[in-house]
Amino acid sequence: MFRFRKEAILAAKIPLSRVHQSQVIDRRILEVVKSGNYILGPESKAFEKELAAYFGVKHVVLSSSWTAAVHLLHIAQGIKPGDEILVPSLTAFPSIEPMIHCGAKPVFCDIDDTYTIDPEDARKRITKRTVGILPVHLYGRPANLDAFMKLAKEHNLWIIEDCAQSHGAKWKGKRAGSYTEHAAFSFYPSKNLTVYGDGGAIATQDDEIARKVTMLRNHGRKDKYLHEKVGFNLRFNEIQAAVGREQLKVLDDLNAGRRRAADGYRRELAGVKNLVLPPDDKDGQTESVYHMFVIRLKDNDTREGLGKALKEQGIETGVHYPVPNHQQPAITELYGQLPSLPRTEDYTQRILSLPMFPSITDEEVKTVANAINAYLK
Ligand SMILES: Cc1ncc(COP(=O)(O)O)c(C=O)c1O
Numbered sequence: 302m303f304r305f306r307k308e309a310i311l312a313a314k315i316p317l318s319r320v321h322q323s324q325v326i327d328r329r330i331l332e333v334v335k336s337g338n339y340i341l342g343p344e345s346k347a348f349e350k351e352l353a354a355y356f357g358v359k360h361v362v363l364s365s366s367w368t369a370a371v372h373l374l375h376i377a378q379g380i381k382p383g384d385e386i387l388v389p390s391l392t393a394f395p396s397i398e399p400m401i402h403c404g405a406k407p408v409f410c411d412i413d414d415t416y417t418i419d420p421e422d423a424r425k426r427i428t429k430r431t432v433g434i435l436p437v438h439l440y441g442r443p444a445n446l447d448a449f450m451k452l453a454k455e456h457n458l459w460i461i462e463d464c465a466q467s468h469g470a471k472w473k474g475k476r477a478g479s480y481t482e483h484a485a486f487s488f489y490p491s492k493n494l495t496v497y498g499d500g501g502a503i504a505t506q507d508d509e510i511a512r513k514v515t516m517l518r519n520h521g522r523k524d525k526y527l528h529e530k531v532g533f534n535l536r537f538n539e540i541q542a543a544v545g546r547e548q549l550k551v552l553d554d555l556n557a558g559r560r561r562a563a564d565g566y567r568r569e570l571a572g573v574k575n576l577v578l579p580p581d582d583k584d585g586q587t588e589s590v591y592h593m594f595v596i597r598l599k600d601n602d603t604r605e606g607l608g609k610a611l612k613e614q615g616i617e618t619g620v621h622y623p624v625p626n627h628q629q630p631a632i633t634e635l636y637g638q639l640p641s642l643p644r645t646e647d648y649t650q651r652i653l654s655l656p657m658f659p660s661i662t663d664e665e666v667k668t669v670a671n672a673i674n675a676y677l678k
Pocket residue numbers: 366367368369392393395396437463465466486487488489499500501
């Protein structure tokens with residue numbers, strides 16, 4: 302009997318991520334359903350205001366995803382064919398889609414050992430056509446914003462912080478997304494702040510950009526029957542805004558849960574040979590929110606073997622990302638073979654994302670760490 306129970310516990314699945322749910326959110330969803338008001342109503346307006354206050358920015362404009370929000374932002378910025386934008390190759394593919402749809406060219410940069418865009422590598426790639434930089438706060442850790450603000454000032458470039466994975470993270474005490482003129486957030490289900498579906502937003506300090514994005518997301522409307530520009534239907538809906546408002550109230554607690562789990566992994570995996578833990582916040586500049594906890598193994602075979610061994614024990618892992626964007630077929634088809642990015646190409650062969658979500662228990666963290674220890678021994 303005892304053996305059976307023990308096996309049952311071991312077989313329990315530990316997912317890569319798990320969405321925070323609550324009865325309060327259930328009630329709020331029903332409330333909005335009954336209100337009969339479903340698109341860009343009072344919930345969306347309040348969510349925008351509350352997000353702006355939380356992130357410490359002047360405006361937040363909601364849209365149907367990060368990708369949609371940034372597409373609107375690039376149009377509002379006047380991005381045009383021939384423009385070049387510096388971006389890390391190691392990021393989610395959507396980071397570069399809006400700029401390509403506007404005719405601009407992503408100029409892929411290597412990363413440093415924090416997995417975020419390397420400022421020195423980015424500097425080398427600046428040309429007369431460079432108009433902006435899109436640093437990605439990957440895995441919940443802010444990129445080196447001081448270095449990028451210096452670069453932007455020297456070369457008259459704009460910055461958009463990709464905050465899809467970094468809601469609530471801080472750089473030198475200020476929230477990621479509030480340091481530079483523009484930022485964009487995703488509320489996709491696995492993100493630190495979700496709306497139970499797709500959703501996104503831009504954050505900006507610029508009144509005119511906020512006005513244009515607000516107008517473009519809703520068919521270019523100036524008024525109900527007056528269209529200033531040909532726009533889009535990339536609006537936000539009320540049920541998701543209500544969910545987001547409740548998630549925002551507990552975001553700091555949820556992030557604290559992620560940090561607790563990260564501390565647990567660090568404790569349990571300290572000193573394991575041939576394993577590199579994620580960068581910590583001991584530099585005193587960053588406060589990470591651990592969207593993911595990514596370890597680095599000796600080589601690709603070890604990564605693949607460990608992933609398989611964990612899967613057999615019901616532990617889900619991921620690779621973010623196995624194919625760097627400068628080597629994606631969609632990109633080489635457009636631009637041909639691009640220059641090699643040595644660190645990006647090396648790390649993408651060896652990284653593994655471990656289960657990471659606010660409600661992961663100390664016991665679950667131990668189970669994952671023990672399985673890793675046993676495999677690498
Ligand atoms: C770093 C990064 N940028 C952009 C996106 C795109 O977000 P969305 O799915 O909301 O368009 C994601 C989500 O996968 C992401 O992780």
